[in-house]
Amino acid sequence: MSDALPPRKSGPLQKREARLAWGLLFPTISSVALVVILPLMAIFWISIKPITLADLRTAAPTVYEKLRGDFATGGDEGTLEYRLKNSSRRQEVTEVKLADTIPTGLHILKLDERCELSDQKLTCEFGDWQAGYSEKLRIPVQVNQQFIDDEINVRSSKAQISGHGVSALLNGEFTLTNFTKIFDGGEFWNVMGVTLFYTIFGTIGALFVGLLAALILNKEFKGQGVLRGLFLFPYVAPVIAVAFTWVTLFDPFSGSANALLLQMDIVDTPINFFGEKPLALIMVTIFEIWRYFPMAFLFILARMQSINADMYEAAEMDGASPFQQFWALSMPQLLGILSVLFLLRFIWTFNKFDDIFLLTGGNAGTRTLTVSVYEQAFAISNIGAGAAVAVIIFAVLLLFSLFFFKFISREEGL
Amino acid sequence: MTRFRYGYITAPIIGFLWAFTIAILVAVIMSFISGDLFKPSLTFSLVNGVFVGLTLLYLKANKRLILMGLTLLIFLISYFGFGAVFIGEQVSIQNRMVTSLLIALAIILPINIMLTDLNFGALTRHDFEHAIIKFLTWFGYLFFTFIVVIPFYVMLMTSLKSQQALLANPLDFSIEFSKGWALFRSYIELFRDFNFGQYLSMSLMISVLTVFITLLFSVPGAYAIARLRFKGRAAMSRSILLIYMVPMIVLALPIYIAFSTVGLRNSVVGILLIYPVTTVPVALYMLQGYFRGLPAEIEEAGLMDGLSRLAVIWKITLPLSLPALASVSLYVFMISWNEFLLAFMLLDDPSKFTLTRGVAMLNSSEIPRQHLMAGAVVATIPIMIIFLGLERFMTKGLTAGSVKG
Structure with a gap:
C-alpha cells in the first residue's frame, strides 16, 4: 500500500484561494504602503539632507513690474522696471526666461542686451541664477499722448517668468x-x-x-x-x-x-x-x-x-x-x-x-x-x-x- | 505578620487607616464643593478609628441599634470639632452637619463589614487576610473613583465659573444657580464666537467617514488573514502588528512635507486620506481575531451550497460578526474623534478645524481658562455618551483581538 501523502505543489484551488486573499488584502496593503512605508523611507532620505522648513518651497524666479516717471504729455520719458529675484536663498534656478507684452503707446528706447523685442512682445533670457540672486532690470521708455489719455496700466499684461528650480528635497546634497x-x-x-x-x-x-x-x-x-x-x-x-x-x-x-x-x-x-x-x-x-x-x-x-x-x-x-x-x-x-x-x-x-x-x-x-x-x-x-x-x-x-x-x-x- | 494576627490589633489598625482615608477624602470633597477650610486630622483619625474598630469588634455590632448609636456618636464628635476632619470656623452649620454625617456613615458602615469575620483574640491566617483584603478593596473603590472623577469634575465645574470667581477662590466649585442661563456663558460664547458648532460637525463627519473607510478596507483584509491559506499569511499578520508600533510623529513629519508640497494641508480630503490608514491596522487586527473565533463549518457549508467566497463573507460572516463590527467601529470612532497630533500639524485654517484642533486653539493666554475647559467638555461629552451607551461592545472589542479564554 502506498502512503497517502498530501500533494506537494499547490493545486489550482489553492492558487485561487491565494489570489483571492491577496486581492482582499490589496486595498489595505497599498494604502498602508502609501502612508506608512513611503513616509518611513522619506524619513531616512530627509535625515541625511541639510534641509529646513523654509526649503520646502521649490526655488523659483519672481518678477515685479513697475513703470517709473512722471508722464504729463506725449513724448515724456521714464523707466520700465522689472524687479527680478530668486525666491530661494539656498537653491539656484536655471534657464530663467521672462516674457511680457508691452502696451502700444509705450516706445522702448534702449533694450537690454539679454532681451529681444518683436511685435510689442518682450522676451529676455537670463540664464542661471544662484541662490538669493536679485536684480532690477531697467528699460528706458517713451510714452505717447494716447498712452496717457487711456490711462494704460503696464501690469494689465502680466509679466511671465519661468525657470527650473530643483527642490531642496530632491537635489544631490547630502550631509551627516x-x-x-x-x-x-x-x-x-x-x-x-x-x-x-x-x-x-x-x-x-x-x-x-x-x-x-x-x-x-x-x-x-x-x-x-x-x-x-x-x-x-x-x-x-x-x-x-x-x-x-x-x-x-x-x-x-x-x-x-x-x-x-x-x-x-x-x-x-x-x-x-x-x-x-x-x-x-x-x-x-x-x-x-x-x-x-x-x-x-x-x-x-x-x-x-x-x-x-x-x-x-x-x-x-x-x-x-x-x-x-x-x-x-x-x-x-x-x-x-x-x-x-x-x-x-x-x-x-x-x-x-x-x-x-x-x-x-x-x-x-x-x-x-x-x-x-x-x-x-x-x-x-x-x-x-x-x-x-x-x-x-x-x-x-x-x-x-x-x-x-x-x-x-x-x-x-x- | 503573625504578631498582628489578633483581633484586638488588626481591628484598631484597620479602623485607623480607614478613618484617615475617609478623612482625606471627605476633606478634599468638601473643599472642592464649598471652597471652605476642611482638613484631615491625623490625631483625631487615630482616636476615632481605633475607638470605632475596637467597639465594633467587641460588640459584634450587626444589630441596627448599636450601629445607629455609634453613627450618632461619631457624628456628634465630628460636629463638635474632635472628628477625623478639622472643620474651619467659617463653615456654615449646614455644611458642618453634612460633613459630620458623611464622616460618621463612611467610617462606621464599611468598618463594620470589614470586621464581621474577626473575633477578639487570635485569628486564623484566612480570616486575617480576608479582613485585609476587604479593607484594600473598599480602599480601592474609593481611591479609583476619586482619581478618575476629580479631573472630570474640575473640568466641568471650571467651565461653569466666571473669571473673577476662579481667581478669587480656585477651590470654590459651588454652582451659582441664581445665575440661571448665564452659567453656560462660556459654552454660548464658544458656539457663537469660536465656531464650535462647525468644529463639532466637522469632527463628527470625519469620524463617521473614517469608520466607514476603515471597515471597507479592514473587513476583507481581516477575513483573508483569518480564513484563507496563502504564502506569507503569517508574515502579513505580523507586519500588521508592526505597523501598529510605528510612532505617529515619525510618520507625521514626511506626511506634513508631502501634504505641503501637494497642497493637501488644510483640507478635509487630506485628513480623510490619513485617518483611516492609522486605524486600519488596529481594526484589521481586532477583526481577524474575531473571525478566527467563528466556526468555519458554517462558512464551509455555504461554500458547499455554491456560494462564492465573497458571498459567504457578505451573507454569513458579516451578519455573524455584527457585535465585533460594532466594537471596532466604536473604537475607530474614538481614535479619530480624539486624534490630535495630525489635526494639529495639518490644519491651520480655522474654517477646517476639527474639535480637538479647535480646543488646542483655545489654549492661549488671551482666552480665559473656563473657555478652554468648556471646549474640553464639548469634546468629551459626545464620546462619553457613545461610550456609555455601547460600553459592553467596547470592552469586548478591545480585548477580542488578543485575549484567548
Missing part, C-alpha cells in the same frame, strides 16, 4: 551633520534618559494600577458595571481635554490642587507641578499611568474572568489563604497577558507624543525623543535634524519589535 549634531553634547543622552524613565515607570505603573483595579472589580456585585465604565473614562476621553484639565488643576497660580494644599497648610508656597525639574517628569509619568491604567485594567479583567472558578474553590477547601491563592493560582495565569501588555504598553509609551507635548511642551526636563522630533523640525524648523531623531526612534523600536516578536509568538501563538 544632522546625526553628528544630535550626538554632540549631553543633550541626546539626557533626552534618552528622560524617555526611558517615562517609558519604564509609565508602563510598570499603568500595569500595576490596572492590575489592582482589575482585582477589586473581579467579583459580581451591584454597581460593578458602573464602576467598570467609570474606570475607563481617562482612556476614552480625548487626550486634549484631560491634559488641559490636568494643567488647569495643577496650575501654580490658579490651580485648585495648589489652593487645596495651601489651605490645608501642607505647603507654604504653591508648587509648580509641571514647571520644576524633577517634579514635571514625575507628574507627566503619573498622568501617563492615570490615562492608561484603564487599558491594562480592561485586558487583565477580561483574562481574570476567563479563569476557571473551580480552582479557587479547591484551593479554598485545602485552606489556602486569599493571598496564597492570588500568588499561586491567579498570577501564573495572568503572566501571559501581563507580559504582552508590558511589551505593547512599553512600545506605545515610548512612542507617545501628545501627552507630554500638551502638558509641558517638553520643557522642565520632560523632553522625550518624540517631543524632540517636533522641537527640531518645527520649533527650530530644522527638518533634517527632526528626521534624524525620528530615524533613531525607529531604530530603537525595531530592536524592541524583534524582541517583541520573539516573545509574543510564544505567548500568543501568532
Whole structure:
C-alpha cells in the first residue's frame, strides 16, 4: 500500500484561494504602503539632507513690474522696471526666461542686451541664477499722448517668468551633520534618559494600577458595571481635554490642587507641578499611568474572568489563604497577558507624543525623543535634524519589535 | 505578620487607616464643593478609628441599634470639632452637619463589614487576610473613583465659573444657580464666537467617514488573514502588528512635507486620506481575531451550497460578526474623534478645524481658562455618551483581538 501523502505543489484551488486573499488584502496593503512605508523611507532620505522648513518651497524666479516717471504729455520719458529675484536663498534656478507684452503707446528706447523685442512682445533670457540672486532690470521708455489719455496700466499684461528650480528635497546634497549634531553634547543622552524613565515607570505603573483595579472589580456585585465604565473614562476621553484639565488643576497660580494644599497648610508656597525639574517628569509619568491604567485594567479583567472558578474553590477547601491563592493560582495565569501588555504598553509609551507635548511642551526636563522630533523640525524648523531623531526612534523600536516578536509568538501563538 | 494576627490589633489598625482615608477624602470633597477650610486630622483619625474598630469588634455590632448609636456618636464628635476632619470656623452649620454625617456613615458602615469575620483574640491566617483584603478593596473603590472623577469634575465645574470667581477662590466649585442661563456663558460664547458648532460637525463627519473607510478596507483584509491559506499569511499578520508600533510623529513629519508640497494641508480630503490608514491596522487586527473565533463549518457549508467566497463573507460572516463590527467601529470612532497630533500639524485654517484642533486653539493666554475647559467638555461629552451607551461592545472589542479564554 502506498502512503497517502498530501500533494506537494499547490493545486489550482489553492492558487485561487491565494489570489483571492491577496486581492482582499490589496486595498489595505497599498494604502498602508502609501502612508506608512513611503513616509518611513522619506524619513531616512530627509535625515541625511541639510534641509529646513523654509526649503520646502521649490526655488523659483519672481518678477515685479513697475513703470517709473512722471508722464504729463506725449513724448515724456521714464523707466520700465522689472524687479527680478530668486525666491530661494539656498537653491539656484536655471534657464530663467521672462516674457511680457508691452502696451502700444509705450516706445522702448534702449533694450537690454539679454532681451529681444518683436511685435510689442518682450522676451529676455537670463540664464542661471544662484541662490538669493536679485536684480532690477531697467528699460528706458517713451510714452505717447494716447498712452496717457487711456490711462494704460503696464501690469494689465502680466509679466511671465519661468525657470527650473530643483527642490531642496530632491537635489544631490547630502550631509551627516544632522546625526553628528544630535550626538554632540549631553543633550541626546539626557533626552534618552528622560524617555526611558517615562517609558519604564509609565508602563510598570499603568500595569500595576490596572492590575489592582482589575482585582477589586473581579467579583459580581451591584454597581460593578458602573464602576467598570467609570474606570475607563481617562482612556476614552480625548487626550486634549484631560491634559488641559490636568494643567488647569495643577496650575501654580490658579490651580485648585495648589489652593487645596495651601489651605490645608501642607505647603507654604504653591508648587509648580509641571514647571520644576524633577517634579514635571514625575507628574507627566503619573498622568501617563492615570490615562492608561484603564487599558491594562480592561485586558487583565477580561483574562481574570476567563479563569476557571473551580480552582479557587479547591484551593479554598485545602485552606489556602486569599493571598496564597492570588500568588499561586491567579498570577501564573495572568503572566501571559501581563507580559504582552508590558511589551505593547512599553512600545506605545515610548512612542507617545501628545501627552507630554500638551502638558509641558517638553520643557522642565520632560523632553522625550518624540517631543524632540517636533522641537527640531518645527520649533527650530530644522527638518533634517527632526528626521534624524525620528530615524533613531525607529531604530530603537525595531530592536524592541524583534524582541517583541520573539516573545509574543510564544505567548500568543501568532 | 503573625504578631498582628489578633483581633484586638488588626481591628484598631484597620479602623485607623480607614478613618484617615475617609478623612482625606471627605476633606478634599468638601473643599472642592464649598471652597471652605476642611482638613484631615491625623490625631483625631487615630482616636476615632481605633475607638470605632475596637467597639465594633467587641460588640459584634450587626444589630441596627448599636450601629445607629455609634453613627450618632461619631457624628456628634465630628460636629463638635474632635472628628477625623478639622472643620474651619467659617463653615456654615449646614455644611458642618453634612460633613459630620458623611464622616460618621463612611467610617462606621464599611468598618463594620470589614470586621464581621474577626473575633477578639487570635485569628486564623484566612480570616486575617480576608479582613485585609476587604479593607484594600473598599480602599480601592474609593481611591479609583476619586482619581478618575476629580479631573472630570474640575473640568466641568471650571467651565461653569466666571473669571473673577476662579481667581478669587480656585477651590470654590459651588454652582451659582441664581445665575440661571448665564452659567453656560462660556459654552454660548464658544458656539457663537469660536465656531464650535462647525468644529463639532466637522469632527463628527470625519469620524463617521473614517469608520466607514476603515471597515471597507479592514473587513476583507481581516477575513483573508483569518480564513484563507496563502504564502506569507503569517508574515502579513505580523507586519500588521508592526505597523501598529510605528510612532505617529515619525510618520507625521514626511506626511506634513508631502501634504505641503501637494497642497493637501488644510483640507478635509487630506485628513480623510490619513485617518483611516492609522486605524486600519488596529481594526484589521481586532477583526481577524474575531473571525478566527467563528466556526468555519458554517462558512464551509455555504461554500458547499455554491456560494462564492465573497458571498459567504457578505451573507454569513458579516451578519455573524455584527457585535465585533460594532466594537471596532466604536473604537475607530474614538481614535479619530480624539486624534490630535495630525489635526494639529495639518490644519491651520480655522474654517477646517476639527474639535480637538479647535480646543488646542483655545489654549492661549488671551482666552480665559473656563473657555478652554468648556471646549474640553464639548469634546468629551459626545464620546462619553457613545461610550456609555455601547460600553459592553467596547470592552469586548478591545480585548477580542488578543485575549484567548
